[in-house]
Amino acid sequence: MNNETTQKRTNYIEWEEYFMATAFLAAQRSKDPHYQVGACVVNEDKKIVGIGYNGMPLGCPDDDFPWGKSAEASEVLETKSLYVCHAEMNAIVNKNAADVRGCTIYVGLFPCNECAKIIIQSGIKNVVYLSDEKAHKPNYIASKRMFNAAGVLYRQFKPKRDKIVIDFTQDNWEESPAKLRIS
Numbered sequence: 001m002n003n004e005t006t007q008k009r010t011n012y013i014e015w016e017e018y019f020m021a022t023a024f025l026a027a028q029r030s031k032d033p034h035y036q037v038g039a040c041v042v043n044e045d046k047k048i049v050g051i052g053y054n055g056m057p058l059g060c061p062d063d064d065f066p067w068g069k070s071a072e073a074s075e076v077l078e079t080k081s082l083y084v085c086h087a088e089m090n091a092i093v094n095k096n097a098a099d100v101r102g103c104t105i106y107v108g109l110f111p112c113n114e115c116a117k118i119i120i121q122s123g124i125k126n127v128v129y130l131s132d133e134k135a136h137k138p139n140y141i142a143s144k145r146m147f148n149a150a151g152v153l154y155r156q157f158k159p160k161r162d163k164i165v166i167d168f169t170q171d172n173w174e175e176s177p178a179k180l181r182i183s
């Protein structure tokens with residue numbers, strides 16, 4: 001008996017899950033011991049045109065620059081804050097399209113004021129974020145003020161599932177095709 005299925009799969013991830021998961025995968029490249037942030041820029045045709053994560057600038061070795069955060073004002077040069085490129089900035093400068101006007105940026109953490117400025121100036125029109133845990137801080141309040149004034153729409157991503165797990169072990173491709181566990 002031929003039990004080949006002719007129906008399409010139904011357990012596939014939705015576009016928004018795909019873009020946010022791409023941002024989260026990029027975040028796994030981050031060397032920041034406290035925050036791993038990823039960002040994914042998507043155009044109006046649902047094509048990914050830029051990906052980035054928080055990291056040291058090109059030519060600034062991860063092992064030579066500081067990753068600590070708190071310090072006396074006199075020691076600020078030995079904190080990451082003066083050096084790290086934020087995920088949003090990297091995703092925008094890494095773009096593989098002429099520009100990112102009208103795009104949506106998917107990001108794990110609501111953008112800070114510096115990223116908000118770059119987002120606005122680049123022409124990105126929508127921000128989809130997961131965490132807003134820094135919302136009480138002045139620079140994040142400033143981000144919302146600028147987005148509101150500039151007409152950049154922002155909304156929180158509400159995941160329909162807790163996990164998307166990528167598993168590279170592949171015993172039998174046909175019997176268990178995509179080793180992507182969704183829960």
Ligand SMILES: O=c1ccn([C@H]2C[C@H](O)[C@@H](COP(=O)(O)O)O2)c(=O)[nH]1
Pocket residue numbers: 032035036037053054055069080081084085086087088109110111112113115
């Ligand atoms: O818009 C943002 C804000 C922060 N990040 C990254 C940069 C740092 O590595 C961490 C923590 O930020 P702090 O300013 O030290 O709190 O998160 C980012 O990528 N994008």
Ligand SMILES: [Zn+2]
Pocket residue numbers: 086087088111112113114115116
């Ligand atoms: Zn930022």
